[in-house]
Amino acid sequence: MTRLIEVQNLTLQFDTDEGRITAVDDVSFSLDAGKVMGLVGESGSGKSVTAKSLMKLNPGNAVYGPDSRITLHLDSGPVEVMSLKTATEMQIVRGGAISMIFQEPMASFAPAITIGKQMVEQLLIHTDMSPKQARELSIEMLNRVGISDASKRFRQYAFELSGGMRQRAMIAMALSTKPKLLIADEPTTALDVTIQAQVIDLMKDLVADFGMGIIFITHDLGVIAQTADHVAVMYLGRLVEQGPVREVIRTPAHPYTQGLLAALPHLDDLDAPLVPVPGDIPSPLERPAGCVFNTRCSKAIEGPCQREVPQFTKVNEGHKVACHLYTHEKVSA
Amino acid sequence: MSDGKPLITTRNLSVHYPLRGTLFGPKPVVRAVENVSIDIIKGSFFGLVGESGSGKTTLGRALLRAAPITRGKVVYDDGEVRYDLPEIEGRELKDYRSRAQLIFQDPYAALSPRMTVRDIIAEPLEVMGLTQSRAETDERVREIAAKCRLNLEHLRRFPHAFSGGQRQRISIARALVSSPRFVVADESVAALDVSIQADVLNLLKAIQQEMGLTFLFISHDLSVVAHICDYVAVMYLGRLVETAPTRTLFRTPRHPYTRALLSAIPSLDPDDRGKAQKLEGEIPSPTNPPPGCKFQTRCPFAVDICRKQEPELERAGKDHEVSCHRWKELMETEPQMAG
Incomplete structure (x- = not known):
């Protein structure tokens, strides 16, 4: 399997009139050729901004963190996206090695x-x-x-x-x-279910034929289950869980992923109550300290969750979670 | 509140919109809704599903007298008053407007950015003249806001300060402040994130039970409809193709279109890939509908009769109606149709 793209410590802030907003915070992931990675998150989680960073397509007030690194492995050798400066240099990635499909085709x-x-x-x-x-x-x-x-x-x-x-x-x-990497940003969200099913099938065929890598951005876990090999879950600019699609959907480790799955209506059990994730997504101007999810988390541990940013811990082969429950097990028991 | 009587009854309701025609010949029309007969039982959650262009929004609007009723009977009867909707005008229409309300899809577009939340919620009361004094208005606003889990501090602020879920709760409060009996919720959770969507659905259900409301819930999302509705009607190109109590519809769908819609919902099981029964093509344009059964151009089971004659709704079980020439036959020959 050949590595296609590596993203390391990607941090992206926007300078606005109301202050500096952190949209992407220390995000790292990688993708192999011929694989589909699902990037899941709600509106405001930073998934589109992350994807656009791969082509440096963000507006002028975007400030990338000094440790951010994006390496694209092409046949001609690796390209460091962060060091591309002029529009001419950028053509290697924009529309060349990377193509993007947006939500609203009109x-x-x-x-x-x-x-x-x-x-x-x-x-x-x-x-x-x-x-x-x-x-x-x-x-x-x-x-x-x-x-x-x-x-x-x-x-x-x-x-x-x-x-x-x-x-x-x-x-x-x-x-x-013939891009090496296709970024699909909510490509089926505006479509009816029957048409969505057709487009998903088409995209699966194309991966098989062209062998490109796809980053599939969506808020719909059903669509992810049907298309992706790997899943990365994002919340308020941070990745909170990553792993193979079967593991993440069947045995979600992070309380946020668990909450998202519980909030979905299941057709096989109409009596199961819908359990919302309590509270609202905080404004990016008021990012919580410690774990970004602690304000809505029912399992938050008093102390560490409000103070320390959790780092990724391995749950299983290839399955990682950034949550204090997995590092402070004695406290939670 | 629920005594099994319908609050809204429609018989052969049609909504046609004229198109710009040529100088000669009859003017062409778009049959947005054609011959729809439904009973919406008092105190129930009635779901209306279909793809875009199926006429579900137009039907909802016709029931609110916000779309022109071309033909057919629509009766509203809440026990206090009885209105023949195509006929009412003036004072009666104004009274009906306070009894029937609409919750919109997009909570970002539905709220005026220049009004405080208090004024947004109070506006229907003031326009309809339902309260006598400002104090009374304030009390009604506070009461409904509390039901929608908005607090006093929220009422002083402007909509931009709120998240999508909170805005949708403001829209709901505005729709309910005039104490309506009938509420049309048109894709009211479609624009919300999953984690918030469940919260708004639970709120709608709780308020419906508390206030004894009757809902027409329009949605393209069958799994949401399955969870909240008591009855479901499936529309295709302006026609009803199947109606049934929710459980019956999801356990034993009889129309090939309902069946296809259900199987197109992406399954959460990654090992279920490719099992879905795929529907070819797209919904035809309502300006140029196919002859016979409207679904025949995409139906894998279409035969000659489907291309010639339009099927009528027929009984397929208790409260279960389906309009398909072949539903009985398919139940026997197609194992996946037997349900």
Whole structure:
């Protein structure tokens, strides 16, 4: 298995009028080629910001921590994303080695340019294809993602396509440059369940065919269970649990992961009460000291959880959790 | 409150919207809702599910007299008053507005950023003239706010200071302050995070039981509907395809569309991958619906009759109705349809 990307101690803050906000706090993970990593978290947990950092796509007021390191392993050798400065240097990753699919396909296509022209344009920038080759490849990709009548769709505008169709076109466009890593940010959230099932199937086929790595961002644990090999759970900018999908979903270790699973309605037991995670996500301006989850955690230990930031502990092979319950076992017993 | 009588009864309710036509020939219409007959029992949670474009929001709005009723009967009867909804006007319509309320989907768009929470919740009372003095208004606002777990300090603040879950509780308080009997909740938890969604669902259920309310709960999320609703109606292209008590519907779905919707919900079991029964294609445009059964273009079991004749709703069990030409046959020949 070849390592595709390594993220080490990624910290990202935003300078705002109200002060410096920590959006990502000391996040480390890695992904192998041909694997799907699910990044789960609620709104405000920092999952999209983390993904965008991989291409340094965050706005000008973003301040990266000095220890942050992102290493992308390409055929030509490793690339340190943090040391890329100019837009030209950045082209290696942006749209080249890394492509991204967004949640709202209507917002990610330019409304006044045909789908085909947008697909061809990026191919001309990132590859040395001729316009004719780019056109042929684009139509072939539209076909590949299950869009019927691809040469007609190629000439249409985004508004002429249905939601599911647009998301397929977005995927076709993202994959036509043959990226090593695909970041899919809530790609099925805006779709109906029946269309969501189609898009998930399509993405699984594409991983098998193209062998790329995928970072799949979602708040839906069901979607994660159906797609990911590994899961990383994020809360208020910190990773709280990481591990193989079966382990994390069947035997969640962190109280937050356990809470998320208990809050989901289960179809096989309609009488089971829905158990909300108590309280609200704190504002990023008022990040709790110690463990970020301690204000909502029913198992918080008085003292350590409010003071010390928990470090990752191994629960099982490849399964890690950042929680004091696993380091202060005598206290919790 | 619940005596088994319907609060809302519709018979062959249709909502059509005219389209810009050509100079010649009849004007084309979009049949957003077509021949819908449902009974919403007093004190129940009635779920309405379907994909986008199925007409569920339009139906909800028609029941609130917020969408034009083209044809059919809609009766509201809460024991105190009885209204023929397509007919009422003026004072009666105003009175109906205080008895039937709507909770919106997006708690970020539904609240005015320039009003305090107190003013947002009090506005319906003032507009409808339901209270005599400011003191009385304040008391009603405080009472409903407490029910929705908002405290006095919250009432003085503006919506921007609140999280999504808190905002949705403010929207709920605003909808309930006029003491309605009937509430339409249109995708009211769709914009919320999972950990908050359970909290709002539990709150809705508690308030419904406490105040004896009747809810029409519109959602595309079948697992949420399964947990909160007593009855469920499934819509497709403006038509009802199946209605049943929740448990019956989830245990023995009879319509191929209901079946497909259920199996498209991503399972939490990672070893369940690829077992789902996949539905091909997408919902057709309501401006150009297919002939016969509206679902025939995507149905794996469609035969000749489905392409020619539109099926009627028929009885499939106690309170269970399904509109499919082949449901009985499929129950015998398709083991996964037997449920």
